[in-house]
Amino acid sequence: MKLREIYNNNISKKISFEVFPPKEAVNYRKLISELEKIKKLNPAFISLTCGAGGNSGSSTVELARVIKENGFNIMPHFTCVCNSSNFVFKHIKDLEELGIENILALRGDIPIDPTLCCKDFKYANELVEFIKENSSLSVGVAGYPEGHIEAENLQEDIRNLKKKIDCGAEAIFTQLFFDNNKFYSYIDAVRKYGINVPIIAGIMPILNKQQIYKMTALAKITVPQIILEKLETYQPEELQNFGIEYAIRQCEELISENVDGLHFFTLNKMESSIAILKNIL
Numbered sequence: 001m002k003l004r005e006i007y008n009n010n011i012s013k014k015i016s017f018e019v020f021p022p023k024e025a026v027n028y029r030k031l032i033s034e035l036e037k038i039k040k041l042n043p044a045f046i047s048l049t050c051g052a053g054g055n056s057g058s059s060t061v062e063l064a065r066v067i068k069e070n071g072f073n074i075m076p077h078f079t080c081v082c083n084s085s086n087f088v089f090k091h092i093k094d095l096e097e098l099g100i101e102n103i104l105a106l107r108g109d110i111p112i113d114p115t116l117c118c119k120d121f122k123y124a125n126e127l128v129e130f131i132k133e134n135s136s137l138s139v140g141v142a143g144y145p146e147g148h149i150e151a152e153n154l155q156e157d158i159r160n161l162k163k164k165i166d167c168g169a170e171a172i173f174t175q176l177f178f179d180n181n182k183f184y185s186y187i188d189a190v191r192k193y194g195i196n197v198p199i200i201a202g203i204m205p206i207l208n209k210q211q212i213y214k215m216t217a218l219a220k221i222t223v224p225q226i227i228l229e230k231l232e233t234y235q236p237e238e239l240q241n242f243g244i245e246y247a248i249r250q251c252e253e254l255i256s257e258n259v260d261g262l263h264f265f266t267l268n269k270m271e272s273s274i275a276i277l278k279n280i281l
């Protein structure tokens with residue numbers, strides 16, 4: 001099912017889970033058994049990262065095949081910053097042959113040594129255009145409720161987001177956020193800019209203190225005071241339970257505001273996402 005069909009459905013069908021490929025192929029089985037735990041929640045699809053943590057587009061395609069064979073819809077990610085157009089062409093054809101219908105097109109993070117970047121694509125909108133010209137894949141892109149770290153300001157970032165939509169992207173998957181008001185203001189600003197595709201909220205359950213400090217510092221994400229307090233005072237298990245409660249409240253409010261969809265960043269650990277979903281569906 002393509003992205004535009006998924007997001008015309010009712011909310012229980014608009015839940016997705018993001019995982020990353022384990023470094024070693026021998027650990028694919030372990031990931032599949034984690035995914036088996038969420039099968040009965042009937043997710044719309046599993047999204048599979050690419051490039052992050054050192055894996056290549058090839059391993060993303062290979063694992064996408066394995067996940068699909070295990071009965072899941074899959075949306076692999078593809079980054080362009082270090083990939084040639086030939087490499088992308090080959091892999092989108094592989095995805096189509098596997099019967100995969102959706103892809104998340106990203107620029108990816110610039111490596112510390114920028115000479116490693118390939119010159120074929122500079123920004124994600126160029127990758128979206130290339131995929132649309134060369135395949136029938138449905139394409140999602142990333143959006144940043146608090147602005148992308150390299151953008152001068154949110155307006156500039158939304159102007160650039162519009163380029164991705166004009167090139168054919170059909171849904172926006174947001175960066176994680178903890179303050180729903182940031183998400184609501186983002187939606188208002190994006191819609192005012194004439195962008196009408198579904199905007200899917202990125203939810204990250206709090207798993208541990210280091211994870212939250214690292215991810216929010218890297219992407220400059222606001223951490224509400226209540227979370228900061230708990231990060232400093234709660235023991236690991238208490239913190240994880242608090243994270244589940246926090247995300248349940250966040251998701252319930254988003255659903256009551258008719259969010260287009262919920263996308264869970266699982267970090268390959270399903271328990272918290274399952275606990276959240278059992279409470280909201």
Ligand code: FAD
Pocket residue numbers: 048049050051052077078079105106107108109110122123124125142143148149150151156157158160161163164173174175176202
């Ligand atoms: P772009 O849309 O290209 O934007 C990058 C920056 O350039 C922004 O500041 C933007 O404002 C600006 N810009 C965009 N287009 C133009 C233009 N035409 N002219 C001038 N400026 C422009 N990273 C991975 O490596 N692997 C993953 O699997 C992965 N998955 C992700 C999933 C989600 C849901 C999200 C939100 C992010 C993910 N990322 C992933 C991180 C992402 O790759 C980084 O945030 C990256 O720095 C930007 O990627 P982008 O696709 O948003 O880039």
